[in-house]
Amino acid sequence: PTKISKETLPMDSTELRQSILKHLEFSMGKDLVHASLYDMRMALTLAVRDRVIEPWFRATRATYAAQSKRVYYLSMEFLIGRLLEDAIMNVGLTEAAHEAVAGLGFDFETVLADEPDAALGNGGLGRLAACFLDSMSTLGCPAYGYGIRYEHGLFRQSFAQDGRQVETAEDWLRQAHGWEFERPEASFRIGFGGSVAENGRTAIWTPEDAVLAKAYDTPIVGWQGKWANTLRLWGAEALTAFDLAAFNKGDFTAAAAPEALARTISRVLYPDDTTEQGKELRLKQEFFFTAASIRDILRRFNAEHSDLSGLPSRVAIQMNDTHPAIAGPELVRALVDESGMEFDTAVETARACLGYTNHTLMPEALERWPEELMSRVLPRHMQIIERIDESHAKAHPKRNVSIVENGEVKMGELSFIMANKVNGVSALHTELVKDTVFAELNALHPGRIVNETNGVTPRRWIKGANPRLSSLITDTIGAGWEDRLERLVELEPAIADKGFRNQFAEIKARNKRDLADWIERDMGIAVNPAAMFDVQIKRFHEYKRQHLNILETIALWQEIRANPGAGWAPRVKIFGGKAAPGYVMAKEIIHLINNVARVINADTTTRDVLTVVYPPNYNVTMAERLIPASDLSEQISTAGKEASGTGNMKFSLNGALTIGTLDGANVEIRDLVGPENFFLFGMTASEVVECRKTPDHAARAIKASNRLGAAIEMIEAGAFSNGDTEMYHGLTQNLRGHDYFTVCADFDSYWDAQRRVDAAWGDQDNWTRMAAINTARTGWFSSDRTIQGYMADVWKITPMI
Numbered sequence: 001p002t003k004i005s006k007e008t009l010p011m012d013s014t015e016l017r018q019s020i021l022k023h024l025e026f027s028m029g030k031d032l033v034h035a036s037l038y039d040m041r042m043a044l045t046l047a048v049r050d051r052v053i054e055p056w057f058r059a060t061r062a063t064y065a066a067q068s069k070r071v072y073y074l075s076m077e078f079l080i081g082r083l084l085e086d087a088i089m090n091v092g093l094t095e096a097a098h099e100a101v102a103g104l105g106f107d108f109e110t111v112l113a114d115e116p117d118a119a120l121g122n123g124g125l126g127r128l129a130a131c132f133l134d135s136m137s138t139l140g141c142p143a144y145g146y147g148i149r150y151e152h153g154l155f156r157q158s159f160a161q162d163g164r165q166v167e168t169a170e171d172w173l174r175q176a177h178g179w180e181f182e183r184p185e186a187s188f189r190i191g192f193g194g195s196v197a198e199n200g201r202t203a204i205w206t207p208e209d210a211v212l213a214k215a216y217d218t219p220i221v222g223w224q225g226k227w228a229n230t231l232r233l234w235g236a237e238a239l240t241a242f243d244l245a246a247f248n249k250g251d252f253t254a255a256a257a258p259e260a261l262a263r264t265i266s267r268v269l270y271p272d273d274t275t276e277q278g279k280e281l282r283l284k285q286e287f288f289f290t291a292a293s294i295r296d297i298l299r300r301f302n303a304e305h306s307d308l309s310g311l312p313s314r315v316a317i318q319m320n321d322t323h324p325a326i327a328g329p330e331l332v333r334a335l336v337d338e339s340g341m342e343f344d345t346a347v348e349t350a351r352a353c354l355g356y357t358n359h360t361l362m363p364e365a366l367e368r369w370p371e372e373l374m375s376r377v378l379p380r381h382m383q384i385i386e387r388i389d390e391s392h393a394k395a396h397p398k399r400n401v402s403i404v405e406n407g408e409v410k411m412g413e414l415s416f417i418m419a420n421k422v423n424g425v426s427a428l429h430t431e432l433v434k435d436t437v438f439a440e441l442n443a444l445h446p447g448r449i450v451n452e453t454n455g456v457t458p459r460r461w462i463k464g465a466n467p468r469l470s471s472l473i474t475d476t477i478g479a480g481w482e483d484r485l486e487r488l489v490e491l492e493p494a495i496a497d498k499g500f501r502n503q504f505a506e507i508k509a510r511n512k513r514d515l516a517d518w519i520e521r522d523m524g525i526a527v528n529p530a531a532m533f534d535v536q537i538k539r540f541h542e543y544k545r546q547h548l549n550i551l552e553t554i555a556l557w558q559e560i561r562a563n564p565g566a567g568w569a570p571r572v573k574i575f576g577g578k579a580a581p582g583y584v585m586a587k588e589i590i591h592l593i594n595n596v597a598r599v600i601n602a603d604t605t606t607r608d609v610l611t612v613v614y615p616p617n618y619n620v621t622m623a624e625r626l627i628p629a630s631d632l633s634e635q636i637s638t639a640g641k642e643a644s645g646t647g648n649m650k651f652s653l654n655g656a657l658t659i660g661t662l663d664g665a666n667v668e669i670r671d672l673v674g675p676e677n678f679f680l681f682g683m684t685a686s687e688v689v690e691c692r693k694t695p696d697h698a699a700r701a702i703k704a705s706n707r708l709g710a711a712i713e714m715i716e717a718g719a720f721s722n723g724d725t726e727m728y729h730g731l732t733q734n735l736r737g738h739d740y741f742t743v744c745a746d747f748d749s750y751w752d753a754q755r756r757v758d759a760a761w762g763d764q765d766n767w768t769r770m771a772a773i774n775t776a777r778t779g780w781f782s783s784d785r786t787i788q789g790y791m792a793d794v795w796k797i798t799p800m801i
């Protein structure tokens with residue numbers, strides 16, 4: 001591979017100031033006197049973007065010149081958040097930009113905060129894709145991210161209706177998106193429906209409808225600007241923008257209809273909602289971006305090579321969950337119908353290019369499409385899927401696994417069969433993938449399943465989010481840990497030093513004061529910054545068990561009231577997260593938490609030791625604010641249900657201790673930090689399975705635990721619903737009834753662990769020691785390490801730098 005030069009261009013603030021002024025004038029059409037905050041933010045964005053172009057071109061040329069294999073990361077979601085601060089940091093312009101912006105009369109932090117979050121994802125899966133983009137650029141892995149340019153990202157959440165979640169449309173593209181380049185020349189026609197004419201070995205698909213997929217490119221620059229890749233998002237448009245005949249007849253609505261209809265495909269991100277599956281528009285979104293990406297990949301390959309049998313040596317396509325699973329059939333279709341390749345050869349060729357990452361074990365969350373729908377929307381693909389299914393069955397006659405079953409197409413099975421590597425996202429998850437959902441397929445294809453434990457980018461999640469901790473790290477172990485995070489172990493000797501621990505504690509204290517100020521300003525709630533900040537931030541799901549946390553909060557409140565002088569460890573319980581709009585139980589839990597907060601915060605007798613806050617509209621930017629200020633990380637899912645978790649890693653790295661179950665990557669975090677630095681509770685995955693065989697496990701647990709019983713009864717008595725005894729009936733009945741997620745069975749164990757947390761909090765210096773050990777021993781969770789794993793085990797790509 002061609003080596004490219006490593007030096008970056010230092011640019012002082014005068015030069016950057018000139019560039020900002022140039023963009024203010026010529027890109028924004030404003031002079032400084034009339035520039036708004038938006039103008040200044042855009043001018044700064046464009047000035048920084050200019051600095052990214054050189055590494056971007058350099059990387060593209062180097063990849064082309066070396067004919068390197070490229071990875072194509074196909075994901076329905078990229079949960080990026082803000083880009084400006086990150087880009088400034090990566091190109092080493094933080095001080096210069098601060099100085100330049102201040103010199104022009106604007107507050108730097110305010111300018112950065114003006115950027116809307118790019119919320120093109122739901123949660124973990126989408127944020128993982130964003131961390132991977134960062135790491136692929138940092139490592140010099142030639143890569144393209146492919147996804148959808150949603151006009152509306154994940155909905156905005158408010159609690160306007162008495163503490164109930166209210167959703168409104170998110171609108172990030174109302175303002176120009178300063179980072180992207182529109183690429184009208186990279187446009188593809190994407191068809192739907194219609195008919196198939198068989199023509200010997202190949203077939204001709206004549207779609208009934210079609211839309212245009214147009215590319216929008218965002219450069220993603222890596223650490224120190226050594227490399228940059230492209231995030232290519234597809235926007236949907238009508239092939240014919242406007243019906244002039246209808247317009248001339250005076251029917252203005254009809255004239256605009258084709259355009260409006262076509263655009264619905266990239267209009268809005270679906271909120272992760274397993275109860276609402278099988279929606280035609282979702283299938284069209286999946287095919288839309290996958291087909292456009294496959295065509296773009298083949299176009300690029302064909303421009304450089306003539307023999308499609310060489311495709312696997314140049315192309316690695318990674319499917320982020322089953323959402324782009326149609327990539328297999330679409331690639332086979334292109335190879336057979338458009339290039340005349342023999343069917344079995346095409347399947348082999350496609351498989352040699354494809355990898356599939358599984359992110360869930362929950363059977364109800366695995367995608368299935370009605371055969372009728374698939375045949376109607378994608379008739380040729382349905383034929384190909386059936387043929388893949390048949391030949392797989394023929395090759396393995398003794399086994400009973402099929403893609404199409406009971407009138408449904410199972411996308412997990414399709415992805416597995418069409419991929420040469422299938423990976424889980426944590427050690428435990430990968431073992432469960434082998435033993436449960438894909439046990440049969442694993443037996444047929446031993447070695448295909450591999451583990452790639454998730455990671456997070458230390459640039460955003462330490463350097464950017466926690467500058468104080470970053471300075472301490474640099475002061476202690478020297479520069480250069482940001483892209484070699486395993487070096488955090490070098491902190492460990494310093495932890496024995498009281499001076500270091502005091503600095504570590506002081507940083508946490510200052511981060512907490514900042515957060516307390518924000519909570520006061522934003523929500524009007526005064527919190528004690530000296531209290532333990534106990535944080536659970538993630539999507540609302542029953543398996544994540546926010547209700548276990550709030551039940552313990554209620555029980556704790558009661559215990560404090562009964563025994564106020566017992567020297568309670570003061571706590572601020574912080575919640576954050578959204579529920580899918582159609583997920584009734586999750587929304588009931590949100591409502592309960594808000595009502596418990598209202599009641600507890602009004603109790604003057606417990607005010608000093610217990611506060612509950614739940615800021616609305618949790619997103620990436622809020623995570624960056626909360627995590628560095630956290631003392632306790634709540635990772636309390638029912639064992640066997642959380643594939644990995646990635647928030648858990650961000651907390652540990654930022655010096656929070658974890659209270660958690662043996663689930664997902666918690667297991668690996670505990671192994672690394674040591675069991676004495678982790679608050680473990682609850683049943684193991686196999687104990688949960690056993691427990692469920694006892695039909696009255698919940699009733700028994702309630703009977704055995706006065707605290708749990710009393711907490712549930714308080715809810716039932718209307719203590720948090722102004723006397724309304726019916727309000728949380730659905731929730732409490734579920735707990736008393738089958739309680740699938742074993743909240744009751746794990747309650748006492750959770751309570752005990754929380755009291756161990758209290759006791760540990762009593763020795764502040766020792767707490768700091770444990771927190772610092774968490775930081776020092778979790779450098780392995782850098783997404784750089786994860787990407788190195790994918791490059792070696794799945795993609796067979798070597799880095800370019």
Ligand code: 26Q
Pocket residue numbers: 122123124125126128270271272273274276277282359360367425454642643644645646664
């Ligand atoms: C499916 C069908 C229709 C509409 C939406 C969806 C959909 C969308 C998003 C289904 C699932 C998702 C997101 C899943 C997700 O975020 N999973 C998480 O992935 C993380 C990264 O691997 C893990 O750390 C988490 O454990 C896992 O829950």
